[in-house]
Amino acid sequence: SQKIEQNSEALNIQEGKTATLTCNYTNYSPAYLQWYRQDPGRGPVFLLLIRENEKEKRKERLKVTFDTTLKQSLFHITASQPADSATYLCVPSFSGNTPLVFGKGTRLSVIA
Amino acid sequence: EPEVTQTPSHQVTQMGQEVILRCVPISNHLYFYWYRQILGQKVEFLVSFYNNEISEKSEIFDDQFSVERPDGSNFTLKIRSTKLEDSAMYFCASIETAQQGRNEQFFGPGTRLTVL
Numbered sequence: 001s002q003k004i005e006q007n008s009e010a011l012n013i014q015e016g017k018t019a020t021l022t023c024n025y026t027n028y029s030p031a032y033l034q035w036y037r038q039d040p041g042r043g044p045v046f047l048l049l050i051r052e053n054e055k056e057k058r059k060e061r062l063k064v065t066f067d068t069t070l071k072q073s074l075f076h077i078t079a080s081q082p083a084d085s086a087t088y089l090c091v092p093s094f095s096g097n098t099p100l101v102f103g104k105g106t107r108l109s110v111i112a
Numbered sequence: 113e114p115e116v117t118q119t120p121s122h123q124v125t126q127m128g129q130e131v132i133l134r135c136v137p138i139s140n141h142l143y144f145y146w147y148r149q150i151l152g153q154k155v156e157f158l159v160s161f162y163n164n165e166i167s168e169k170s171e172i173f174d175d176q177f178s179v180e181r182p183d184g185s186n187f188t189l190k191i192r193s194t195k196l197e198d199s200a201m202y203f204c205a206s207i208e209t210a211q212q213g214r215n216e217q218f219f220g221p222g223t224r225l226t227v228l
Binding site: 034038041042043044045046049089093095096097098099100101102103104105 | 116143145147153154155156157160162167168170201203205207209210211215216217218219220221222224
């Protein structure tokens with residue numbers, strides 16, 4: 001069955017370091033991956049989208065890679081800050097308007 | 113910046129009562145969604161809506177649920193007879209287009225539904 005996994009449920013990191021979150025998928029090939037951030041009690045917020053033919057996408061301190069051979073996406077936050085503490089969700093997408101299928105994500109805590 | 117709004121932010125109801133959750137999607141968006149998140153669990157898809165009809169629904173979206181776009185701006189989710197297990201955060205989302213690579217979903221702040 002189709003499956004998407006994020007490397008860990010929780011990740012603690014020191015302020016100023018680079019946080020790296022991993023998303024692995026098996027048994028299917030999404031056309032692209034979306035990354036969202038969710039704060040407790042709030043709705044998910046879109047961060048970045050990367051297509052299968054793109055190797056890397058950047059936005060400010062965020063960087064996403066997409067390796068279709070490894071079936072893996074990496075999400076990096078450089079110079080992490082306590083305000084980056086949240087749950088980050090990797091979401092595969094196929095066509096334009098299909099509903100999103102969320103996993104539990106990775107809860108990132110940036111410690112000052 | 114345009115945003116999705118939802119009302120109320122918190123709704124408390126008795127089991128068996130009907131509730132209507134309201135959403136105002138971003139004005140030029142064409143596709144609308146409802147998701148829910150039970151406390152401590154992942155966000156789950158309920159239903160999608162396009163061109164005044166349901167385009168897809170999940171197993172969760174049974175006969176107790178209905179959606180409506182009564183006018184040009186509101187998008188509502190009705191639960192006919194609430195159960196304890198309907199207690200959750202309900203999120204509305206919308207997208208502008210189905211064009212591939214441009215369909216990031218914009219989520220509202222959610223309505224916390226508590227069924228007693």
